[in-house]
Amino acid sequence: MLLALLVFSLQFKSVQTYFAQKAAAYLSKELNTTVSIKSLYIKPFKSIVLEDLLVLDLQKDTLLSTPAFMVDINQLSIKKKIIDINTVQINNGTFFLKDFKDNSSNLDFIINYFDSGKPSVKDSTKKPYKIDFGRIIINKLNFKYKNFKAKDLTQGKSVNFDNVDVKELSVIMEGLDTKNHLFKTNIKNLTLREKSGFYLKNLTAETTVDSNAIELKNLLLVTNQSRLTNYYQMKFNSFKDFNKYIDNVRMKAIFKDSHITSKDVAFFAPELNTMKLDLDVDGQITGLVNNLRAKKLSVKSGKATYIKGDFVIKGLPKWEETFMDLKIDMAGTNKTDLDEVLAGITGKKKKIVPSIVNKFGNINFNGSFTGFQNDFIAYGEFKTKLGKIVSDVNMKIDKNDVPSYSGNVKTYDFNLGNLIDEKSLGHITSSLYVKGRGTELKHLTEKLNGTVEYIDFNNYRYRNVKIDGTFDKKYFDGNLSINDKNIKLLFDGGVNLNPKLPVFNFNATISGAKLKALHLLKDSLRVDAKFNTNFSGTDLNNIEGRLRIQEITLKNPKGTYSIDSVELMASGVG
Known part of the structure; x- marks a missing residue:
């Protein structure tokens, strides 16, 4: 009768709470710390509700506290060794884990108390318990981890995995597997705030965590400024590698319609703190941050x-x-x-x-x-x-941001005049070897060798041009030939357009030059001649030097005129 009365009384919350508090007091004495419970209610084989659980560590700091811990049971069979838990729920809890310099932790004293040691011989005939968790719900848990063996070098600018302080961690985990992994579960709506400022708004994924890898399938990750989908994997030797994420954590990511900001990445890679970069990303990336490979990546x-x-x-x-x-x-x-x-x-x-x-x-x-x-x-x-360019060019940019370059360049109907602000020039189609330095005409130094299919000058399109020469600012020195239907030209020498009085020092042979067609004269005039020049000036008033013209033939509708040679010498009268 007394036993029956005792069993009956255990159905009441007050009685259960009484025995739970006695057990907590006993554990407090045994563990030399504080273990307290406000109330406990167990509905046999159905549910457990525990209120205001508090456990202090040996330093009298909070190890674990929660105002509400609830377990809802689907099936509990001692005979069949089945524990099937529908839901475990923790509300507004706190958990503070510490690793000390002597390699111990503030959790060791509890683990050691309940550890009866490994059996010398494992009885393989005994059937182990099958424990299943349908769902774990955590609401606004505060989690802290401190590794006293490490120095905090992040100064709060990034997540330090040796000194973690997470607030308001909330998550739903379904289908928990701890038999084959540290844990494997479907995470839904994980949210948290870390002391560094990192805010995880939502993490939903089929998650597997092992001691050397984390895998997130069907991923949705949302922070203040980033949104990632669809797959992410990290491989490492230990969790300490996260403190040197750039060098030690190997990633595999498959992005779909994702947006990444460097500000969020910098929480885990503080070296990126000086960057300000927003990216929309699709495709696959593998490797370390400092050694990345991308396949079919769109950024x-x-x-x-x-x-x-x-x-x-x-x-x-x-x-x-x-x-x-x-x-x-x-x-x-x-x-x-x-x-x-x-x-x-x-x-x-x-x-x-x-x-x-x-x-x-x-x-x-x-x-x-x-x-x-x-x-x-x-x-x-x-x-x-301006047009199309096909290049095979090596470019070097110095400390003053001035480029030097060399290689092969092809242009297709390219607007050269617009590029260098020269109204007399138009489009060019060419195939050239280029070696030069600078980008602005007044500083340009450039060596050219190749062919020009056509180039526009003075509103006329010259065809079949070959060039082998050097431009230095506004100075050209080299060879030029034109084989056009309206002019044949062989040029060897230099033209300097830099001074107020341009300098000309060249030999040239012109044949079949139709000056009207070339838009050089309004009247029809064909010219054949050989030039030998060494002079400066722009007109007869300021010309200085020598100009020799030989084998001159001038032809217009009125007739043909031939001159053996003309030589002009001037000292410039101003």
Whole structure:
């Protein structure tokens, strides 16, 4: 009768609470700390509700506290060794884990108390308990972790995995598996705030966590400024590798309609704190932050900058030391956007891209880009407002942002006059070897060798031009030939347009020059002649030097006139 009465009394919350408090007091004495419970209610084989649980560690700091801990049970069978839990719910709890310098933790004293040691011989005939969790719900848990063996070098600017302080952690986890992994579960609506300022608004994913890997399938990750989908995996030797994420954590990411900001990434890679970069991303990325490979990756930034292709990037986040091997299916940008993007990457506020690039308008490119940001080879096709360019060029940019370049360039109906602000010039189609330095005409030094299919000058299109010479600012020295239907020209020498009085020092042979067709005269006149010059000036009033013209033939509708030679010498009368 007494036993029956005792069993019956245990159905009441007050009785259960009494025994629970006695057990807590006993544990407090045994563990030499504080364990307290306000109330406990157990509905046999159905549910457990525990209120105001508090456990202090041996330093009398809070190890665990929660105002409400609830367990809802589907099935509990001692005989069949089945524990099937429908829901575990924790509300407004606090958990503070510490690792001390002697390699112990503030949880060890509890683990050691309940650890009876491993049996010497495992009884394989005994059936283990099958424990299943249907769902775990955590509402606004505060979690802290402190590793006293490590120094905090982040100064609060990024997440330090040796000193974590998470507030308002809420999550729903379904289908928990701790048998084959540290844990595997479907995470829904995980949200938290870390003391560094990192705010995770939502993480939903099929999640697997092991001691050397984390995998997130069907991922949705939303922060204050970023949104990531669809797959993310991290591999590492231990969780300590997260403190050197850039060098030690190997990633695999498959992005779909994702938006990433460097500000969020910097919480885990503080070296990126100086960057200001927003990216829209689709495609696959693998590797370390400092050694990335991308496949079928599409990246957009700014208003008009985009790139799509397969890439290898080594050296991030040190942009000036970063090597890029980019196989580009298509890319586009303009000067305004490029200045903004590069300023965000480098942290430099000044305009980085030469002003002449603005004349190209929106630039579209396909091909390859290999090298560093200030020393690279660009091979491929550029489509611009000025026309099309096909290049195989090595470019180097010095500390003063002045470029030097060498390689093969082909232009197709390219507006050269607009590029160099020369109204007398128009479009050009050419195939040239180019070696030069500078971008502005007044500073330009350039060696050219190749053929020009056509070039517009003075509103006439000259065809079949060959050139082998050097431009130095406004000085040209070299060989030039034209085989046009309205003029044949062989030129050897130099022309200097820099001074107020231009200098001409060359030999030239002209044949079949139809000056009206060339828009040089209004009247019909054909000229054949040989020139030998060494003079300066713009007209008869300021000319100085020598001009010798031989084998002259002038032909107009009225007749043909031949002159053996003419030689002019002048000292310039002003």
